[in-house]
Amino acid sequence: MWQLLQFPLCPFSRKVRLLMGEKGIAYSLVRENPWEYRDEFLHMNPAARTPVLVDSARNLTLSDSVAITEFIEETSDTAPMISGSATYRAEIRRLVAWFDQQFYGDVTAPLLHERMKKRLVHRQPPDSSVLREAMRLANGHLDYIDYLIDHRSWMAGSTMSMADLAAAAQLSVADYLGGIDWSGHEQTKAWYSMFKSRPSFRPLLSERMEAITPPSYYEQVDF
Amino acid sequence: MWQLLQFPLCPFSRKVRLLMGEKGIAYSLVRENPWEYRDEFLHMNPAARTPVLVDSARNLTLSDSVAITEFIEETSDTAPMISGSATYRAEIRRLVAWFDQQFYGDVTAPLLHERMKKRLVHRQPPDSSVLREAMRLANGHLDYIDYLIDHRSWMAGSTMSMADLAAAAQLSVADYLGGIDWSGHEQTKAWYSMFKSRPSFRPLLSERMEAITPPSYYEQVDF
Known part of the structure; x- marks a missing residue:
C-alpha cells in the first residue's frame, strides 16, 4: 500500500x-x-x-x-481529473500552477511561515505586517476565483478537475490559519462549501496541527 | 503559426x-x-x-x-520528451520541477534580479552578497547534476527528456549572467557541451539581451 x-x-x-x-x-x-x-x-x-x-x-x-x-x-482509470481536450487540459494545468505557485507564494507560504514555522520552529511571534499583506493578496485571489466560478461551473470549466483540488488544498490551509475573509465572496464560498462536504475532503478537515487551532467555522459546511 | x-x-x-x-x-x-x-x-x-x-x-x-x-x-507525435513508463515519466517531471523551482529559486532568479532587473528597471548596482550566495548554491546544483550524469546517460535516465531541456534552459541563463563556475564539474560540462551543439539550442545561444554581455565562452561548444 x-x-x-x-x-x-x-x-x-x-x-x-x-x-x-x-x-x-x-x-x-x-x-x-x-x-x-x-x-x-x-x-x-x-x-x-x-x-x-x-x-x-x-x-x-x-x-x-x-x-x-x-x-x-x-x-488509474477512475475519476480522471486532467481530462478533456488538450486545450482544456492545458487550462487545468495552468490553474494548478496558479494555485501551487501564485496563491501559495502570495498567501499560503507567508501564513505557514508566520503562524506555523515561527511558532513551532523559531519560537517567535508572527509579523503582523506580513500577515496583513498575505490577507490582502488572499482577497485579490478570491476575486479571481469568484470570476472563474461566475463564468464556469468548476474552476477550469464544465467538470471538476485537478484545478479544483489544487484550489481547495491551498484555500483550506489558508483558512485553517485564519487568512481568509469570506465576506463578499459568495461564489467562492458556495463552491468551497460544496467541496467541504465531499468524502475526499472530510478526513483532511478533521485533522489538527499541534499547537495551532483553526477558526471555529473551519470544518463547517455552512460557514 | x-x-x-x-x-x-x-x-x-x-x-x-x-x-x-x-x-x-x-x-x-x-x-x-x-x-x-x-x-x-x-x-x-x-x-x-x-x-x-x-x-x-x-x-x-x-x-x-x-x-x-x-x-x-x-x-505532437515527434520526438517525445516525456516518454517511457509511468515511473520514468514521474522522474522526468520531478526533475523538471527541480530545475523550474529549486535551481530557478536558488540560482537563476537571484541572478536575473541582480544582473538584469536592477540594471534595466531599477537602475541600481547588483548586491554582491546575493550574487555570491547564488553562485555558491549553483555549485551545489552542479554537484547534483554531476551525480545524475554519472549514474545515467541523460538527466532522468537512458533517453534525452524534458528534464535535460529544463536543465539546459536554467543553466544557460545562469551561464549568460556569469553565475556558473564550470571548474571541477567535468560531467555536467561534457553534457552541456554536447547540448550546446544541438540545432535546437544554437539560435538561443546567439541571442543577446540589451545592455548585458555574456562571458566570452558563453556560446562556445568547447569552453
Whole structure:
C-alpha cells in the first residue's frame, strides 16, 4: 500500500490526498516535518519538500506534487481529473500552477511561515505586517476565483478537475490559519462549501496541527 | 503559426523553445517584458509571467511553461520528451520541477534580479552578497547534476527528456549572467557541451539581451 509522507498543513500533500480520495486509492499517512531536514527524507527527496509517496513493495519513491498527480492520473482509470481536450487540459494545468505557485507564494507560504514555522520552529511571534499583506493578496485571489466560478461551473470549466483540488488544498490551509475573509465572496464560498462536504475532503478537515487551532467555522459546511 | 511571447533571458521560455526546436515546430518570437505589467499581457496571463504561446488563427492562448510543454507533448507525435513508463515519466517531471523551482529559486532568479532587473528597471548596482550566495548554491546544483550524469546517460535516465531541456534552459541563463563556475564539474560540462551543439539550442545561444554581455565562452561548444 502507498505511504504518504506529509504534515497536516502541507497544501501540496492535501492536493495529492484529495486526488487519491476522489479515486478511492488507499494510503497510510507518515508524519514528516520537512523543516527538520531528516537525512533519510533528504535521500528520498533532495528538494526537502512534502509530499513524498512511497510503495516499498514495488520499490517506488515519488516526489513533487505535480509529478505525483500526473503519475496517479496515468496509472488509474477512475475519476480522471486532467481530462478533456488538450486545450482544456492545458487550462487545468495552468490553474494548478496558479494555485501551487501564485496563491501559495502570495498567501499560503507567508501564513505557514508566520503562524506555523515561527511558532513551532523559531519560537517567535508572527509579523503582523506580513500577515496583513498575505490577507490582502488572499482577497485579490478570491476575486479571481469568484470570476472563474461566475463564468464556469468548476474552476477550469464544465467538470471538476485537478484545478479544483489544487484550489481547495491551498484555500483550506489558508483558512485553517485564519487568512481568509469570506465576506463578499459568495461564489467562492458556495463552491468551497460544496467541496467541504465531499468524502475526499472530510478526513483532511478533521485533522489538527499541534499547537495551532483553526477558526471555529473551519470544518463547517455552512460557514 | 505559433507566436511565443518572451524575452531572451527567460529560462521558462527557453525550455519551451528547446522543446519546439527538438520537435521542429515553427514559431515566431514576440518580445515581452513581463516586469512592465502591460494590460494586454496580464489579460493573456494573469500570472504576468512569460512564456505565453498564442495561435490567433485557432484562438488559443496558453500560459505556464509546464502546461505549455504538456500541451505540446500531447498534440505532437515527434520526438517525445516525456516518454517511457509511468515511473520514468514521474522522474522526468520531478526533475523538471527541480530545475523550474529549486535551481530557478536558488540560482537563476537571484541572478536575473541582480544582473538584469536592477540594471534595466531599477537602475541600481547588483548586491554582491546575493550574487555570491547564488553562485555558491549553483555549485551545489552542479554537484547534483554531476551525480545524475554519472549514474545515467541523460538527466532522468537512458533517453534525452524534458528534464535535460529544463536543465539546459536554467543553466544557460545562469551561464549568460556569469553565475556558473564550470571548474571541477567535468560531467555536467561534457553534457552541456554536447547540448550546446544541438540545432535546437544554437539560435538561443546567439541571442543577446540589451545592455548585458555574456562571458566570452558563453556560446562556445568547447569552453
